[in-house]
Amino acid sequence: xxxxxxxxxxxxELPPLMRVSQAAADRLQHLYATAHAGQLLRISVxxxxxxxKAYDMQFVDTPxxxxxxxxxxxVTLLVDRKATLFLIGSEMDYQEGDLEAGFVxxxxxxxxxxxxxxxxHV
Numbered sequence: 001x002x003x004x005x006x007x008x009x010x011x012x013e014l015p016p017l018m019r020v021s022q023a024a025a026d027r028l029q030h031l032y033a034t035a036h037a038g039q040l041l042r043i044s045v046x047x048x049x050x051x052x053k054a055y056d057m058q059f060v061d062t063p064x065x066x067x068x069x070x071x072x073x074x075v076t077l078l079v080d081r082k083a084t085l086f087l088i089g090s091e092m093d094y095q096e097g098d099l100e101a102g103f104v105x106x107x108x109x110x111x112x113x114x115x116x117x118x119x120x121h122v
Contacts, residue, residue: 017068017079021093024103025073031059032075042067043087044080053086055105085109 020028028041039059048054063069066081079087090107 016072017070017084018087018090018092020070020072020075020077021091022073024092024094025075027094027103028075028077040076040078042078042080043083043092045083045086057103 031041032039036059039061040063042058042060042064044056044058045053046056060078063078064080067078068081068084070077070079077092086109087105087107088109090105090109093104093106095101095104
């Protein structure tokens with residue numbers, strides 16, 4: 001009788017949870033070096049607005065339990081574990097306009113946004 005040995009499953013590297021554009025990385029590097037030295041940006045998704053979900057960002061001193069660590073373009077940020085399903089495949093960018101500037105998300109999971117742009121749904 002011959003015994004069959006199960007082959008170990010082939011592990012492949014997972015794609016990154018999310019990406020950071022060069023503009024967003026540059027802005028984060030500036031913030032990390034000045035007003036938010038020693039802190040990390042933490043991204044979460046909350047219930048808010050007309051469409052139901054909104055991106056929340058806050059600077060924290062330490063990662064929360066279960067936070068996912070994202071490293072891209074030389075910067076590190078955190079993603080709340082509960083937000084990972086909403087953010088998979090997203091890219092965070094930083095844009096400046098004549099009257100406003102801020103981080104924006106290109107999220108392939110979004111199915112729509114409210115009219116004011118404050119919230120989204122998946």
